Amino acid sequence: MGIRLLGLFLCLFAPMLAARPISYSGGSTLMGFSNSMQDSIYYHYSPSYRYSVGIEVVNDKYTDQNYVYGRSTYLLDRQNTQHSQRNVYLQAGVSSHGLNHHFVGIHGDWETRRWFSGFGLKHVQNKSVQYSETFLQLGVAPYLGDYGDLHTWLMLKSKKDTRLLGWSTYPVLKFFKGNLLLEVGYDPKLEWDSHLMYRF
Amino acid sequence: MQHLQALIILLSFAWGSVAIAAPDHTSDHQHQHQNVEPSAALASKRYNAFIEDLSESNVAIVNVLGMVCDFCARGIEKTFKKDQHVRKVDVDLANGQVLIAYSVDKVIDQVEITDKILANGQNVTAVTVVKI
Structure with a gap:
């Protein structure tokens, strides 16, 4: 229990521990997620490019529960080059059901205009169940659009949810134009895995 | 677990x-990967199209690292457009370059530009200002 609380504390309060100055104010994002295990709507606000805080309303299909997560994501590391960007993020959240229902995670990505790779690791602790989600994702852009164009990514995602058996690997299509992003994947076992995002 | x-x-x-x-x-990586030189940008079709309808302006040509994604560069345009002196912004993903047209009464501060780009999570390597 102690190690879980420490993990939560580190992730939620990492911005303060790192003492990063707030250099940017403004961005907020609305997201919708839907897959065979849950549907959710997530809104977050970024006081700086280093972290965001938000609220996620979840319809958990596995436990047949509804709850709200208070969430925080922290940019742990970023490397910019002319042709690429790499990011590592920490995330954590606490549910409206109490401290015993929470998650911690780490995810990262590396991308160029042509190639994308990403990973994620998330552990969820609930009163009735604890589980982990792991994913790996690779993608390629079939064409390089200019700023403002419709951008398309062809991706392959491998995902493991310890509540289910084994890994699932399935194709994902990602589109974005302007402030709108849509990601849709389909696996016969998991069915649809979709993600819609609008950045204000 | x-x-x-x-x-x-x-x-x-x-x-x-x-x-x-x-x-x-x-x-640390700023000097390892130089973007398109501003002088080359001045001769580009993109730059000429950008200044075509401009007059009495100062144009900042900003070289940026990490600007690889349209979705991630949106904040740059939004941030600069909050400045009432900014008349026009163009983001060139292919060359990692941002063009910002200011009204002539704006004193262009390169540090301010660098800070605004950093606030979006990217790094500036060079800023050149051209009077139109």
């Missing part, structure tokens, strides 16, 4: 210590 949590926390410490020790370490 405790092993997983311990791994996440250890990774947090490892990466966090790097981030704290070198909070601006992205700038």
